[in-house]
């Protein structure tokens with residue numbers, strides 16, 4: 415080992431230890447394994463139907479030895495969710511985390527659920543090259559890379575663990591929405607300068623939180639964070655973390671490109687909605703001018719306008735075009751976060767035939783997504799039949815087209831149909847309620 419290498423290794427081990435110790439004492443997120451008897455936590459971006467749509471062109475069944483790594487898996491939310499969805503398959507799920515106490519909680523949760531399809535690895539992401547884990551078709555790494563001293567190295571290691579069709583779901587903190595958090599981290603470092611234990615840091619942390627005036631920047635944006643509902647665990651993770659950074663939108667794209675990966679899209683519907691200029695700017699001339707800017711710049715502006723994006727959840731892939739296409743007539747469109755939505759819309763259009771030729775602004779409350787969903791729906795003579803034939807969730811676009819043509823008794827040009835269906839359904843896709851899957855892929859059990 416050269417002198418330079420020796421120095422780097424030493425530093426790297428020390429850096430890991432501070433974060434590792436924190437997660438040994440405060441496993442995150444706070445979970446009681448007994449709760450597995452009552453509920454399954456649904457994780458946005460980890461429903462197999464979503465992964466299939468956004469990352470595998472709608473063609474992945476997740477059978478045939480599909481391999482998933484959950485890196486920095488914590489107390490097990492994603493691992494449990496994947497293992498439940500893939501229970502009766504030969505897919506393999508690997509849990510990896512350097513916090514043994516977190517892994518023990520995750521293991522207990524899996525035991526209570528009777529899940530046997532998880533391989534448990536108590537180690538560091540940085541040690542993956544030495545672990546002989548093999549390659550993975552999917553890697554989930556949520557809320558972890560921003561806690562590495564060198565997130566670029568972490569992402570590169572994960573990328574090198576992917577198969578050729580491999581892709582990842584990632585989450586890192588977002589800069590502007592987290593402004594108040596970083597104010598508090600700076601403050602806590604000053605307050606805790608002489609603290610001699612984690613318990614003391616936490617005690618001081620609560621004393622500070624409980625006396626903040628309404629003018630404080632964290633208090634101003636308090637409704638954006640719910641970590642403190644986890645008590646001391648949340649306090650430590652949010653305000654007392656020993657290694658923590660955030661990303662602006664341009665930094666995010668740069669992070670992904672530097673690793674040689676393709677940015678596919680944001681995985682959370684809220685980011686897809688919050689990062690569109692048309693959702694804020696009402697001056698049409700200005701909007702037209704700003705929409706000419708490159709997409710990253712448009713989204714960078716939206717991140718600042720919105721002010722409430724606290725993290726970036728997103729998909730990346732080794733492949734370029736991974737999203738299921740509305741042009742592929744063998745794809746089946748289906749709703750997934752709102753039960754019975756196709757029927758609701760069909761019934762509404764059936765009862766309101768005067769809407770043809772206009773558009774409707776429809777608003778739904780979903781039990782899964784947290785904001786009200788607003789979609790503007792153009793209505794033409796065959797729109798109601800589109801929704802009618804989506805109700806079964808089994809018909810491909812081609813089959814739906816044929817059924818529409820039979821209903822209205824006249825031939826419609828395929829291109830016109832596709833364009834119209836894109837205009838109608840793409841806003842639902844962006845809003846996180848609609849997915850496509852190839853007709854040969856079975857419907858995934860819904861959240």
Ligand SMILES: C[S@@+](CC[C@H](N)C(=O)[O-])C[C@H]1O[C@@H](n2cnc3c(N)ncnc32)[C@H](O)[C@@H]1O
Nearest residue numbers: 437442486487488511512513538539556557558
């Ligand atoms: C904020 S928690 C997120 C847990 C989980 N991904 C989730 O979203 O619920 C971060 C986790 O990453 C783990 N972690 C951080 N750095 C790591 C590293 N270098 N190798 C392995 N695990 C790491 C911590 O132990 C902790 O469990």
